Amino acid sequence: MIRDLIRIPTINPPGENYEECADYLADRLSEFGASVKVVEVPEDYLDEHYPYRPLHKGYPRYIVLGRVGRGEVLHFNGHYDVVPPGSGWILNPFEPLVEGGRVYGRGSTDMKGGIASLLAALRWAVEEGVKPGVEVEVALVPDEEAGGVGTRYLVESGYVKAGHVVVCEPTTPSRVVVGHKGLVRGVVRVFGRQAHSSIHGAARTRS
Numbered sequence: 001m002i003r004d005l006i007r008i009p010t011i012n013p014p015g016e017n018y019e020e021c022a023d024y025l026a027d028r029l030s031e032f033g034a035s036v037k038v039v040e041v042p043e044d045y046l047d048e049h050y051p052y053r054p055l056h057k058g059y060p061r062y063i064v065l066g067r068v069g070r071g072e073v074l075h076f077n078g079h080y081d082v083v084p085p086g087s088g089w090i091l092n093p094f095e096p097l098v099e100g101g102r103v104y105g106r107g108s109t110d111m112k113g114g115i116a117s118l119l120a121a122l123r124w125a126v127e128e129g130v131k132p133g134v135e136v137e138v139a140l141v142p143d144e145e146a147g148g149v150g151t152r153y154l155v156e157s158g159y160v161k162a163g164h165v166v167v168c169e170p171t172t173p174s175r176v177v178v179g180h181k182g183l184v185r186g187v188v189r190v191f192g193r194q195a196h197s198s199i200h201g202a203a204r205t206r207s
Contacts, residue, residue, distance in 0.1 A: 001028065001119065003096040005080070005112040006105035012081035012145045013052040015059035021080050022062035025115070025140050029066035032123045034138070039063040041142070041153045051147050063154055066138040068126060075137045075162030076122075077151060078115040078169075079144030082107040114168035115140060137162060 008021045026036045041061035050056045085093040085106045093106035103113070122136060139160060141150030154160055171177045 002103055002108065002113055002116040003098075003105075005116060006096040006103070006107055007094055009094045009106070010081045010142070011084050012143060013084075014055040015061060015081070015142065018062055018081070018142050019060060022064050022140075022142075025064045025080065025119075026066075028119055029064065029138065032126045034066040034068045034122070034126075037065045039065060039154070039157075039159060041150065045153055046149065049147070049149050049152065050143065051149075061142045061150060063142070063150055063159075064138075064140040065154075065159060066140075068122065068136045069132065069134060071132075071134040073137050073160070073162040073164075074132075074134045075139065075160055075165045076118055077139050077141065077165060077167050078111055078118060079141050079150065080107075080112065080115060081142050081145050081150075082110070082112070083145050109170045111144075111169055114170060118168050 004024065005021070008017050008024065010017050010021050022038055026038055029036045039062065041063065043056075043060075046056045046061065047053060091097055091104065096103055096105035096108065098104075107113075118138065122138065125132070125136075137160060139151070139154055141154060143149035144151065
């Protein structure tokens with residue numbers, strides 16, 4: 001599965017091949033009995049929130065929602081978009097290479113590897129008849145590499161209301177991290193008279 005996902009170049013910006021990837025992921029979820037819903041992010045929402053607008057024009061965005069089981073909701077989140085590959089590759093970044101037990105290719109770590117691991121684990125649990133007593137909800141989203149627009153729309157639109165969330169981002173190979181990095185932007189306004197710093201006190205004394 002990881003190799004199939006790498007071969008779909010979901011480059012963001014602008015948002016290439018999202019529909020192909022969403023269809024592939026929806027099919028994989030359906031194969032082991034998950035209920036699946038594909039949600040398109042409205043273009044007017046992207047007009048307002050996509051940081052690289054208007055590059056999104058002509059590239060629709062899709063969220064793949066899968067659910068298995070019943071009970072309290074345990075939500076797993078993963079993004080399928082990747083940043084542009086840039087230069088310097090010694091191989092085709094979208095043709096995966098398996099070597100020494102590792103998979104090389106754009107998105108193999110961040111984060112198509114996380115998606116493949118999640119779906120493989122969920123498939124195993126379903127096929128083995130594991131009944132965790134919760135509803136496992138999977139959201140596979142676009143545009144994490146552009147401010148998290150896909151997940152933001154998912155939450156603001158009320159599609160998910162989970163009590164617990166696991167983000168399958170490759171934060172560290174050795175442990176599960178509680179919490180997540182974030183971003184806070186602020187606006188600072190300074191009031192006073194303009195003066196050069198070499199003229200000490202000028203702003204204070206000038207009438």
